[in-house]
Amino acid sequence: MSTRVRIADVAAAAGVSTATVSRTLSSPGIVGEETRARVMAAVAATGYRINAAARDLRRQQPRAILVLAPNLANTFFNRIIAAIQDVAGQAGLAVQISDSRAGTDMLETIVQCGRADGIVLLDGALRPEMVRNWKLPVIQLCEWNDDYALPGLQIDNAAAARVAVNHLADLGHTRILHVAGPSENVLSHARRAGFEDAMAARGLSPEIHQGGFTIEAGAAAAHAWANIADRPTAVFTASDECAFGFISECYRLGFKVPRDVSVIGFDDVDFAGHFLPPLTTIHQPRARLGRQAAERLVSALQSDTPLGAGYDQIPPHLVIRSSTSACSASKRRETDR
């Protein structure tokens, strides 16, 4: 038994042809009952497992989906990928993952080599000419790019930013700083736009610090914030990581949260509720996002219908914890100078 069991071996063991074995396995209904039992017994006895390459070649579909993310090391993607894997696994599809920043040629090879039936794309910054040229069904998730002309799923980032601003404004804050994400990122844009909208609607003037999604960017923003003469009393950061960095650095500089500054994050990563202080943040239902995107893709693949167009937007949900509190600006102003 050193060599792999082939369908012909099963056929021989069951005393039928390979066609019958194949049919028994893929559409049991059309073979005779007694034959089916014999074949199943032979399959069990030989320990036969289908050869994926041969099936894929003949059927011209690999029964797999490809997940492309800009940075697999980012903890944000975990639950998303886990959910995709879960849905795909249920449907009998394999999951391949790749770094979407691997380089154009490598990416083309990965996508075009026929190893995947469909793609979940978590990166909005690839070359649109390349992406548009892909012949597989693609669904964008979290990030998006209008130039891809592809369907997508994400939370309503602009609305989320508005919710964040309104929460802070309701607490009495009037000087609100937004630590924005990377300038070229679509999420940064949407969140920043929502921030500016909501501030305008409240009659407040927006203040923006060009930051990033990382802990380091948050820490740097804290320094910038600390150096402002008349410091904003609230900060809305582009991500939880950024908020963590901001808060940690604030403590290091001698400030306290929310006493000296209220902070709202974005994402509600696993850890946000256990931070000190527990972080008020916009929740991203990552498992749900992954599941929903995967389900949409899988059902399109199974029914062989196109994915459809347009974006599904999930309404934002603010989780209020302890990093935000009512503005104590008057009190602070006395002690400040």
Place this chain on the structure above:
Amino acid sequence: MSTRVRIADVAAAAGVSTATVSRTLSSPGIVGEETRARVMAAVAATGYRINAAARDLRRQQPRAILVLAPNLANTFFNRIIAAIQDVAGQAGLAVQISDSRAGTDMLETIVQCGRADGIVLLDGALRPEMVRNWKLPVIQLCEWNDDYALPGLQIDNAAAARVAVNHLADLGHTRILHVAGPSENVLSHARRAGFEDAMAARGLSPEIHQGGFTIEAGAAAAHAWANIADRPTAVFTASDECAFGFISECYRLGFKVPRDVSVIGFDDVDFAGHFLPPLTTIHQPRARLGRQAAERLVSALQSDTPLGAGYDQIPPHLVIRSSTSACSASKRRETDR
């Protein structure tokens, strides 16, 4: 161009046979220079990409590795998987991921269907009879199981626990509590054994709370700790997550870290250095672990030599931050009662 470009199309465009195209692509050295140029031009002109299923079938190797992890949603795996993907990508191998807890039959199908050349196994709790029966090269990573009889790579968990104990003992702590991981987990055992060893070597009596790796387990452990009449002054937890939960809950209960209790975590996850207080913890070089395991597997695959046996153990490295400090037991004891 609606249908996929095949090797025959390239051959026709270049005016050569399919064999020559294949040779040009896989071993350019053996075709004539002028021919090679013509073929390359034809490949570029047609946009040809090799069909993976056909190649895999003929070559009998899928050029892919499979990563099996017990819980993909766990943030611990991110950097490991990213590193594996990086190494594999460089070598032209695809990466497939699956949940190792998907169920025996599904797992068997995934492993045996011939989609992968080798496996990185992050789960030490699968049925040994199943794993031993796999015909692919497998390397265990982080977790291990002697009954698999497979090579592996991990940090020296027992030594790490000893380092943690020594650090605390050097700070003057004599009452040290270990919040252990899940009882059936191999990492829990190794860390606990190392803890007990080191305590014995120091002439201290080990105290153990049966906990877990999660934030919730840490929080529960904090309650248990708080209820001890004569509380240990230091805690060594099974994981960073557990430490976070422990510390958060301590604050909620009115204790401070490290003032009232020193805490050491395990893993040094991304976030540990930015926690409040920054967490003293055992560093797990996750990117390195992933890279090294992948390199060992890839090189075995490329040279077609067996993986070899035995475990590679990486020496532990303690990162000292601010969640541990010298024992102030005498001072505390005065105020305690």
Place this chain on the structure above:
DNA sequence: CAGCCTCCTGTAATCGATTACATCAGCGGC
């Protein structure tokens, strides 16, 4: 010039499954 070797390229078998088509048994109706 024969003989042989090297270098390059083409022909065709092959990997292991799927499936269109052919075949055959059994049955019912006229």
Place this chain on the structure above:
DNA sequence: GCCGCTGATGTAATCGATTACAGGAGGCTG
């Protein structure tokens, strides 16, 4: 008894690449 139909199964072509083997061109040696 003949025809046609249905349902079950076998035969063999096929998916798209790789590669063993064959063959031809050109050069070198004796």
